[in-house]
Amino acid sequence: MTMAKRDTYTPESLLAVAVKVFNERGYDGTSMEHLSKAAGISKSSIYHHVKSKEELLRLAISRALDELFAVLGEPGAVEGRAIGRLEYVTRRTVEVLLAELPYVTLLLRVRGNTDTERWAMDRRREFDHQVAELLKQAAADGDLREDVDVRLATRLLFGMINSIVEWYRPERGGAATSDEVAAAVIHTAFSGLRTHR
Amino acid sequence: MTMAKRDTYTPESLLAVAVKVFNERGYDGTSMEHLSKAAGISKSSIYHHVKSKEELLRLAISRALDELFAVLGEPGAVEGRAIGRLEYVTRRTVEVLLAELPYVTLLLRVRGNTDTERWAMDRRREFDHQVAELLKQAAADGDLREDVDVRLATRLLFGMINSIVEWYRPERGGAATSDEVAAAVIHTAFSGLRTHR
Structure with missing residues (x-):
């Protein structure tokens, strides 16, 4: 089990994590689960910042x-x-x-x-x-x-x-x-x- | 259901089909099933020509x-x-x-x-x-x-x-x-x- 860290992300710092994962796995190959693991916060915390994976891509x-x-x-x-x-x-x-x-x-x-x-x-x-x-x-x-x-x-x-x-x-x-x-x-x-x- | 065509492939013409599919889907994203569909012959017919997907890549x-x-x-x-x-x-x-x-x-x-x-x-x-x-x-x-x-x-x-x-x-x-x-x-x-x- 992953220890979820407290969500101290700003939209910018979360974006930096997402871009790193997109570049490593490809956008199509990246799920919200992957982003959640890479950021060390829950999926619902990510949805607190953005509506969707595609919104992260657009940003x-x-x-x-x-x-x-x-x-x-x-x-x-x-x-x-x-x-x-x-x-x-x-x-x-x-x-x-x-x-x-x-x-x-x-x-x-x-x-x-x-x-x-x-x-x-x-x-x-x-x-x-x-x-x-x-x-x-x-x-x-x-x-x-x-x-x-x-x-x-x-x-x-x-x-x-x-x-x-x-x-x-x-x-x-x-x-x-x-x-x-x-x-x-x-x-x-x-x-x-x-x-x- | 796909009508399987008679296997008239040579190693070379089968390779040309495989390369096309690899380039379209990415090598990782291509299964023997995809190759079989693209070539219009059964998987076992493909295995008659090559041992594996990786052998096609190597060729x-x-x-x-x-x-x-x-x-x-x-x-x-x-x-x-x-x-x-x-x-x-x-x-x-x-x-x-x-x-x-x-x-x-x-x-x-x-x-x-x-x-x-x-x-x-x-x-x-x-x-x-x-x-x-x-x-x-x-x-x-x-x-x-x-x-x-x-x-x-x-x-x-x-x-x-x-x-x-x-x-x-x-x-x-x-x-x-x-x-x-x-x-x-x-x-x-x-x-x-x-x-x-």
Whole structure:
């Protein structure tokens, strides 16, 4: 029998536990029972904070999406030449991904079995679309090489960025810092995508 | 009740069905019952071809790994300057990935719950390691930019390549060809990673 601990959770700290379990077991493979065990509180205590497992998913994914979409409204993302805005958005996307690693990991792994997952996928597509528009504008400005199709370039750029959740482990000794990873992505992607001066 | 069809499978055609189901449901989520339904033959007919679900996994993953490791032995991968060999291996890896898409997808998704999965992950690491050695050699030759750490560069290169299984759909109209995708990866990654002349 598990000793239930006193429920001292805030919605935020409970969410952190839930996201960890979702990422380990997959959202579909996680039951309220699993969440209750991981949090060390009863299921009814969890229902005191949230209506359902899906509400936890929505809260977690909203956190990732809010941070990502906020980037698109920052001055660096809206002012100046498209290529500069694109590099800015790429750098900040990597920073958000690393700062909110479990939340963005969850966002990137959802597959669309529930309304919340389908909504998350729609919002992701919208984000990708807005970045793709920046690539298009940069291409129109003559700042991107012409022999890589803009749609392919967008896919490869996000492929590189999103792969970070698969291998970045902040707790590992000698791991690259957030700044180093962001700089490596920028250097790798853009000295390639940008036309040579 | 399902009408069982006559078992006209070869080991290869049965494997193709199994890989499709593994990729759709996940290996853990697939039972012999699922395979039997998807193939339209009885479980005992499947057991006539293979000993177990795990044997199907091992056959499928071997196919992907054999093709990938074969690349490393091709003349373009062993002759000449490291940067040229690295570009060659990158191009051929993308080609193998696209030619054997379901098999490589399965390989990239295994997570290590069985001996076969752990073996697959070891072999993947060995492949990545051999490519990382090429990057190291190219860096030592002065052919890679110095401001991106070789380990990070390897991660980002594979991040970009491996992401292809997530978005490439050969059946979609207007999709890029294998050559276009390979060229886009080379252009994007190496005009960035290679020092400017």
